[in-house]
Amino acid sequence: MSSQQYPVSHLEAYQALVTLLEQGDEAQSCYSAKAIADAKYKDAIPQLNQCLYHPDADVVIDAAQALGELAQGDIESLIEVAQHHPEGDARQAALITLSQHECMTQSDQIDEKNKVIKLLSDMTQGRGQHDTWGLNSEWDEWYDLQYLSVKLYGKTAKEEATPLIKALLLQDPEPELEMALYDTLAQVDLDYCQSLLVQQPSPSLTQLRKITKAISHNPSQAASIVLFKLMTQSQDSEVKIICIKALAERKSTDYQWDFANLICDNEERVQDAAVQALVQLEALDQISMANLEPLAMRKEAANLSRLLDLIDQHPDAPSARFIQWLSDTLLSDSNKSNAASPHSLLFEDLNQILKAATIISHQQADESYHKAFNRTLDIAKDTKVSTAKRIQAIHLLGHFKHSSGALLNEYRALLDEKHHDVMIRQACFESLNHFAKEEVYQTLLMAHVLDKDAEMHLITGLSDNTQKECHHDSATPLITGAAQHAASTSTLGAILENEQATQVDKTPLQHEQNINNMVARLEQDFQAYGDIVSDHFKAADKLDLNRRKIAKHPQVPNQILAIRSLANCPSEFAAPLLIEALTGAEPHLQVELFNTMARLGEKQGTGLLKNAFGALANVMYHADSLTKQAATRLLGQLRNRQSLTLILLGTEDEDEAVRLCSLIALKTHMLAKPFSQLPLLEIQRCLQRCLKDKAGGIRKLTLPLLAHLEQEEDVVSLIECAIYDDESQSVAADSLGFAKDKALNLLAQKLPELKDQAQYLAIRLTGQLLAL
Template sequence: MSLQSETVDLLCQLLESGDEADRCYAARTLGVLRSDSAVSILIERLKDEDVDVCVDAAEALGKIGHHSAVPALIDSLRNDNSGEVCSMVAVALGKIASAECVDVLLDVLTQRPQGLEWDGDWDTWWDIQLEAVKALGMAGDEKAVDELVAFIDDDAQQDIENEVLNALVSISGMGLDRVIERLQDTSIKSLHRRRAARALANTRLVKATKILGRSLQDPDPEVRAEAVHALASQNADRYLSALVLLLRDQNGEVRDAAIKAVSHLAQRASGSKALQETLLPILNDPSSPVRATVMNALMPSVHNKPLSHEYYQIVVSGSFDDNAESAAAACRLLGENGDPEAISTLLEHARNREGHPMVRRDAILSIGRFGQVTEAIVEVLMNAVGDSQQAVRLAALTTLMSLDTHHVEADESSQPKQTTIRPLSIVIDAVQGSIRVPDKNATVKEQAEDGMDQPEVSETEVQNGVVVEFDTSLENTFTDASADPDLPNQPPVPQEIADTIKLPDIPAQIVEAGEVSLAMSTLDAIAMDNVDSMFDQEKPQREAPEIDEATREYLDVVEANKAEMRRIRASKRMTPDQDVRRLGTRALAVANDDEAIEALILALNDQDDLIRREAAEAIGEMAQRNRKNPKLMDAVGTLVTQLAVGDLEQKIACARSLSLLGNRAALVPLTEALKDQQANVRVETIHSLARLCCDSLDPVQAEHMVVRDLPSTSVARKLLACLGDDSIGVRVAATRGLAKILPAADDKTLTQHAVDRIIASVIEFTGEEARQVGQALRAFDTSMINKALLVQLRAAEDSVKRSVFIEMIEEILKPDRRQPDQAA
């Protein structure tokens, strides 16, 4: 008997004789395994006393897709009184999709099954009808078309018109025609026509696309807008010109839809010669959003065909638009166009500290595209590094690093140097705190601390992995320190607030006459305190209330969340000068030379913990690109030290970077980090150990000084110990790490021991990681794993443990996930 057959037989036994949980898990797994030999036993479970078992059996039969199950499924659909069971049966019949299935699905669509129960106030027939509609669409039989059309117009039916229309579209002949007719029928409400247009987006048939194209001229704006969305969804590039015209539509919803559609289709048609001919005439459109859309859409095309002088001048003028999005798009287009004449305009925007930060940001980034390193450009960028706007600072640092490559190339070539200031030097100065934000921001901080209202940040955007803020009200914003109860030196309560505070009617302790002592000397006061302490020892101590385990666990979670919020607040509480250093450290990650590495190693020892973490992460990014640079190895010692003594984030960053460096000298320190109290550190350490074991540099060839190397099997034994960790994340990480290390170690004895230990560890705890562990175990010999799981499944003493093993077996044996559920 094959291992697959043995597994199916054991699952069938559980399906027949196990308890409800056994039967549910076994039925679901048999469906995933798609075993024809299980069909008969699954049919029997359609009448199981437990509703959940019936549902799982019906689902499994649908996945297997064997036609012999159809009569039993039809019987259940007609006679079972559970709406949940009947709904799943309808799904199964739709997957099998025989002619007999279609007939019974049409019956249940219009006729309520006898004996079907309500679920409280909810008619479960509605659920069955919904699944029947979906199933009929999946079956694709044209004889369902008339019934589906009639069902849409039935006032008594639930509002599932969208699902019915989607089903009709799936029936590509008559069904599609009926949806088209509905779209063109101006006598019905626009809501129904709009839904018809939306359904047509689900097909790529030319007939549907042509009808949607004609609907762009529909008198109803709702229909036009939906037709625009549908054409964009179909990637109908040939309708780009027509969609461009809708950018001027009188209806705002249509214009918004056209903007999104044009942006999407222009990306696809970037190589088309007709794209510019279509879009350029609209550069002078009176609407700023339209102009922004057109300029964004033109960007991919100007590489092949730069703008003519006429349109170039229009874009230059557009960069001074009052609308920030339109002006920023113009700056980006100037950078993509590549005409060096635009540099002067872009520098003008970059210098303008009164300009919108989005426009200045995009102007600076566009300057970097030209690759020119002149004194004027470097001066502007250096000033922008100390700008009050974070978006501008980040753009300047990013551009400097981009231009540094061109500066080095010019130095190495025979060409004369363009400037004596190297862009990298400016970034390093920023990291070392030599570039500071203007002092005028201190005034804003003082105002914030005095309790004045702070401006709302108008825009945020993720740029190069940093959430940057565009503050258009003030030069910069600061965290209001007075709002944080964890900070010392809170400001006094204003008098107007103090006047409103009321004392309680009854004090916590009544003070009797004569209890208030007269003033005394310090020595007398100490003596009296000593006497009071002696008397207090004789008083019975008040017992602390006992806290049950569940409450204690809840309080621990609350305390952990409070500590996490304090940590997050602390990381956000930084001055602009600190932010310049942080962004500069991050920008150095793209460098490749020794000077940048030296600056990052120096930053690893900075007093600012955020700078240290950014430096560790930047070194890891450098190593990911080129870890063979011997200068990077100078960071190993500091990273090892901070792996041991740093805070949570620093330890995680150091562990990851050490593994990316590929130096096996880090193996021993990483194994020590497995003892860290923080579970997140242990998880990252396990990932790093597995990465370093499987992908490290040869110590001899790389000339690494490895005092003590660890073979992969030794690391694997360390990870085996982690399988008993209290944290599920650590246990799963250890399993995945072993799955990476052991297959390449070629140690069958250790591998067998590890597999047994992994399986045993899952049931030592709650078993919630069973599926994740099962997925990781696929890296081993699946036959060996399955045999071990079958042994454990037979020996399991209760259904809880059996369910764990069944889930792992399912993950081990499940077919390729790309295969469809429906049987061939």
């Protein structure tokens, strides 16, 4: 490659790198070698060859690696490093470079190729008889060299390598080396490798898995056939999994039905691998429902859940016969009568019931539909069922579109803050949002979002001292009375009664001081014992304080859960409701409202959210940090001039997190709008200021945004930021492409003058720019 082929600015940068490579210290030479490799500058090959004899091992390693990326280098010098360098890492780097050399693929460099193959063959055999290198260390570095040589040998050698590999396998090598030998054997002699599978005596299970893994690395069609036979004939689950994954990676659809059959394998991991293979091949749709349904109906329950998943995801509707089978088999009264309640069923049985109900929930409202609905509702209400399964059932209730009327009161019961924890209530809100287009459900959501009946949401143990003082005396009898009444009529009441009975005592123990007084009156001989007792009380006080904090920690109220759930509400009534809730909202509610509006805007657009601008403006001027951060997220969605003004204001905030969130919102605006619709001068001045921010994260985010404006006058400040800030340097090269020549010219001038870390970053940036 001739140097005259490069622009002048590039030549100056190249020359600066070569000068540092030849004349710099160890660090400068290392960074320069890496930069030359990034830039693919082949005119520097003589200098890189010379660095192979550098006294510092790191320079030798980086020079060898650079030559490897260029597929160049002096063969004799690299062989000498691989055979005689005192550092094992340098030897390995030279071996890798030799395997990447262009002579391995060029027909006119046969002699050089043979030299490399001979070297790899020799080193594959391990340490020579009189070679003492590496014996002084705790780890034999020759093992690493031999292991690497075996792997490289398999990529370069052909059938002539088979006798050597066979001989080495007979020497009982270490497990990792044995695997590498099988890999090489599978590449150079697949037939012999296949014969090992049927030899007598049969290979051990470990050997069988290693041979299968090695064959899976061979990309040929012949190897695929061997893998298919092993997948269908082997009894070992690990062998099956290896074959499934390998065949799926080859993107061959010839085996998709065989994968489908393996969904019914007795081993769960094989089932998982088979499903994943079908997903990877995007072949689920091609397996007809007529084939999936018989598999589900004839196999044992251990495999049924995965088949039900596939059937539910299939684009074709299940047959009426299969729906009836689900109803009769999984949702039958006999199945239910076998246990007092669903919680006594096996976890897998419960899982299958819910999956069957999921499939049926999409059908018409017939007998099977109502049976599935009732079973799902039973599971959702049963407090003895695991919370995870109850949540799954509650979410599923939202899919029964024909049962919205029957569910309203059930939802109200499950949303009782005194009886149900936050996860159950959150699942309820997410589920009932499926019915949000119905007026009665809108009314229910409005009541919770606007918190119109605050007395219904009183929670024992709230941390608000004023509320405690005002309501403690009156609330306790009411709650206790309600608990006693509910205990006689419901399971939930009994749970509440138990909770009330086991509340943490709010009064400290009074006898502690009495015990301390008695300890103090003990004789001198028992002083050590007295100290232990006193220390115990001190430690117990700390533990008790933590216990009280946990016991009194308030639950998340329904108002917040309802607000969060509206982010996924399919109805247009959500946006006006959220805006209405902003009126007089406390800061913690504003955070929830703004975050929900932002998520809603991402899904439905921001046309209905523009009326929130007044509240946003007030927040950006007067609110706390968390509220401002939430507001900037919504401002990023409201892409108008007023919102952009507030975002620019946020970039000047004293809080770093607010500035960062404001920049993220600004980025959204800049990427979504053409420059003609943006106030470029204001944005440029804002970003120029942010580029000098004291926070590294701010500078890193600002640099590509300022470069996005493509203003030549900013190139100097962008480079200054990149070479003095490690965080910003990582994104600088891609950002400076618009002014590549000018940037390289500036860097070439600066490189000799810079010191230490700044110079290293500048060298790296130069290589990255030259690579563009």
